[in-house]
Amino acid sequence: MAVQVQAADIAQRAELDFAGILKRAAVAGLVTFLLTIGLVGFETVSSTGQLRLHTRFEAVAFAVAAVFVSYVCFEFLRARRPMIPLVVGAVAALVLLIPLVTGDPDLQWMLPFEAETLDWAALVVPLLLVGRALQLATAARARATGRQPPAVLGRIGVAFRRLTPLIGAALLGFAIVLPFLPFADRRLIDICTLVLTYIMLGWGLNIVVGLAGLLDLGYVAFYAVGAYSYALLSTTFGLSFWVCLPLAGALAALFGILLGFPVLRLRGDYLAIVTLGFGEMIRIVLINWWWFTGGPNGINNVERPSFFGLPFDRSPPEGTESFHTFFGLDYSPNHRVFFLYFLILACALITNFFTLRIRKLPLGRAWEALREDETACRALGINPTNTKLTAFAFGAMFAGFAGSFFAARQGFVSPESFVFIESAVILAIVVLGGLGSQVGIVLAAIVLIGIPEFFRELKDYRMLAFGLGMVLIMIWRPGGLLGRRDPTIRLHAAGEGAEQKRR
Amino acid sequence: MNDVPLLNVEHLTMRFGGLVAIDDVSFSARNGQITGIIGPNGAGKTTVFNCLTGFYKPSVGRLALNAPHGTFLLEQTDGFRIAQQARVARTFQNIRLFAGMSVLENLIVAQHNKLMKESGFTIAGLLWLPRHRAAERQSVELARYWLDRIGLTSRADWQAGNLPYGDQRRLEIARAMCTDPVLLCLDEPAAGLNARESAELNELLLEIKAQQGIGILLIEHDMSVVMEISDHIVVLDYGRKISDGRPDQVRQDPAVIRAYLGEEEDEELPPEVAEDLAQRGEAGAI
Known part of the structure; x- marks a missing residue:
């Protein structure tokens, strides 16, 4: 501790190298210019059938200036001089906030971007500057008065971790009552259904990647197997959703074992590459095996799931009942939407409870041990191949369930839905959430799937924001949002281990 | 004491391509005894362990484990089954905890x-x-x-x-x-321990030997540990067994003294080259 304080003091006293800072800031500005001139500076607009070049040099100029100024400010912060960045950040934040909040059309020229959401996003940098500057200022004052600076962030982190089960319970409660809340419209429920599908996929992949430590880049293949299993079984044999659901899970698990058997001898990067290849193979087989899978056209008119035998049709065939006539309700298309929402909620919860339970079983512990050290596992008599295969199979099974839900919800499947980027998104959810953390995956899925759905306006920038989010999390929380593992069994009650060091 | 030793290693040879890491080593380990395996760096001690615990398949040799629950030929058993069925446990030179x-x-x-x-x-x-x-x-x-x-x-x-x-x-x-386990293989358990921890370790191992009555194989560099607690010591040098016996016998064995003091240790050289050099050195001396 003493060493740190000393180092901070030295840093505080260090002279500022203005020329150096300006030079580096200029280089940063130049790089920004080179990056943005092509991407942002020119835009092709198609108007009345012809393509025209539209220039946005003012946006480029703004970007260069912003990068230059913020670079200088961050250098000042690094040299522990918070005053100038504080002023600059506050002025910039005000300049952005006033037109955004008032919405005054005369002030709109002050905004750097054409899209309002982007302007709000641009606020992040000045706010960061102000926040860090204030933090430095209070720390400096605390040192001057001889008090320890309060470790606010650390305390928030501890509190957050302690609250994780509560957050989980609150999220669950919210998820259950959501459709009955006044603001829940069809669009919101649709988005939530989508998010829940990804949460379920994330939880399923978490078994493979988070627990067993097998980097699977082709997870979407099992999702595809589940979806096509339901679509084919339902259209060919007319089996109902409730019969097909377990079958689809079993088929996906079988595929997991078949693919896993040759693959699981490989470790680390090699495994990732081969699973990537298998994922693509399944998709290409689906495209080319046209007489069986319908090829690129996919399979249409997949039967929608029924409420345990009661369909959601407006006018059921003669002599049968549908959901609304059975319960004496007025027909509403929302019934089906709500039912699908609860269905995927239930499926996701089953996945979650399975994972929570199996972590406390010998098999789950063996998965985690394999992730930690395969050699040691072999020395303890754990069969590595079988153990990995079970992880692969269980992960695939849940993807299969999710896949058959997907097919039932869409009523249509095609290979388009099972491209590599889907695997990457699911993996990103697991990694960002913190490997092995169930609540973390929920938060990551909301951030990665839910928020982009709400901000459709930013379609072009979605992947950019996605990448930025990844980078920021890698910098600030390299273990993922909630990347902390609690022991699955304790000898002493939880509080006693307070002296334990943090990871 | 048992007549049949717990572990019987006969003519164990392990080649990696042209390199002979272990050359025709035979020894045995008994129940309720600590068998130390010592030797300079690169003598093939850890390779013996890897053969015993299924991480390597020996090129030649018979590794028979006469456990109370059955007899196992370790050279024919798959890696993890040695731990699972024959119940041979091991630790690692570089700690491998989860x-x-x-x-x-x-x-x-x-x-x-x-x-x-x-x-x-x-x-x-x-x-x-x-x-x-x-x-x-x-x-x-x-x-x-x-x-x-x-x-x-x-x-x-x-x-x-x-x-x-x-x-x-x-x-x-x-x-x-x-x-x-019926046989516990410890690969340099005292490496990196201070004198007090090392003494505690000796005590623990002696207790395990006395109370559990299992066989212990011990690779160790620290002579004070090996000499103090081993009942029986096997000395390897460049993949060959150069001595075998009680600690006091081994300590006086001229071959052992030469291996430890008379030759320069050089980890970079493969055993044959080093051996060749050593032989030339001897020839020159004569």
Whole structure:
């Protein structure tokens, strides 16, 4: 501790190298210019059938200036001089906030971007500057008065971790009552259904990647197997959703074992590459095996799931009942939407409870041990191949369930839905959430799937924001949002281990 | 004392391409005894362990384990089955704990095969059947017993990777003991320990020998440890056995003295080259 304080003091006293800072800031500005001139500076607009070049040099100029100024400010912060960045950040934040909040059309020229959401996003940098500057200022004052600076962030982190089960319970409660809340419209429920599908996929992949430590880049293949299993079984044999659901899970698990058997001898990067290849193979087989899978056209008119035998049709065939006539309700298309929402909620919860339970079983512990050290596992008599295969199979099974839900919800499947980027998104959810953390995956899925759905306006920038989010999390929380593992069994009650060091 | 030794190694040879890491080594280890394997760096000690515990398949040789629960030919058994069925446990030169898991979990994972059976290969466990719960309680009891023995009970819920080095060494031994082995192979357990920790380790090993009555194979560099607690020592040099006997016999063996003092140790040289050099040196001297 003493060493740190000393180092901070030295840093505080260090002279500022203005020329150096300006030079580096200029280089940063130049790089920004080179990056943005092509991407942002020119835009092709198609108007009345012809393509025209539209220039946005003012946006480029703004970007260069912003990068230059913020670079200088961050250098000042690094040299522990918070005053100038504080002023600059506050002025910039005000300049952005006033037109955004008032919405005054005369002030709109002050905004750097054409899209309002982007302007709000641009606020992040000045706010960061102000926040860090204030933090430095209070720390400096605390040192001057001889008090320890309060470790606010650390305390928030501890509190957050302690609250994780509560957050989980609150999220669950919210998820259950959501459709009955006044603001829940069809669009919101649709988005939530989508998010829940990804949460379920994330939880399923978490078994493979988070627990067993097998980097699977082709997870979407099992999702595809589940979806096509339901679509084919339902259209060919007319089996109902409730019969097909377990079958689809079993088929996906079988595929997991078949693919896993040759693959699981490989470790680390090699495994990732081969699973990537298998994922693509399944998709290409689906495209080319046209007489069986319908090829690129996919399979249409997949039967929608029924409420345990009661369909959601407006006018059921003669002599049968549908959901609304059975319960004496007025027909509403929302019934089906709500039912699908609860269905995927239930499926996701089953996945979650399975994972929570199996972590406390010998098999789950063996998965985690394999992730930690395969050699040691072999020395303890754990069969590595079988153990990995079970992880692969269980992960695939849940993807299969999710896949058959997907097919039932869409009523249509095609290979388009099972491209590599889907695997990457699911993996990103697991990694960002913190490997092995169930609540973390929920938060990551909301951030990665839910928020982009709400901000459709930013379609072009979605992947950019996605990448930025990844980078920021890698910098600030390299273990993922909630990347902390609690022991699955304790000898002493939880509080006693307070002296334990943090990871 | 038993007539049939617990472990009988005959003509063990291990070649990696043209390199002969172990050359026709035979020795035996008995129940209730500590058998030390010593030798300069690169003598092939760890390779012997890797052959015994199935990490390598020996090129030539017979490794017979005459355990109370049956006889096993280790050279014909797959890697993990040696630990699972023949019940040979080992520790590693560079500690291999499950660093992200808690101390207690490390000891419970070691009882995987027993627990797996009791959890009905997960099904009974998922259904929360009493049989599995009883088995888990038992496994915690066993883990607790070993935690008491190595003095880590108060740190049972720590992450294993956060333990001090000496504790990690002892935890690895306890983890190996939790597999209920008939033969325990320890690869340099005293490496990196200070004098006090090293003395504690000696005590622990002697206790295990006396109370569990199992055979212990011990690779060690630290002569004070080996000479003090071994009942029997095998000395390897450049893959060959150069001496075999009681500690006091081995200590006086001229071949051993030459191996340790008379030749320069050079880890970079493969054994044949080094041997060749040594022979030329001897020839020149004559």
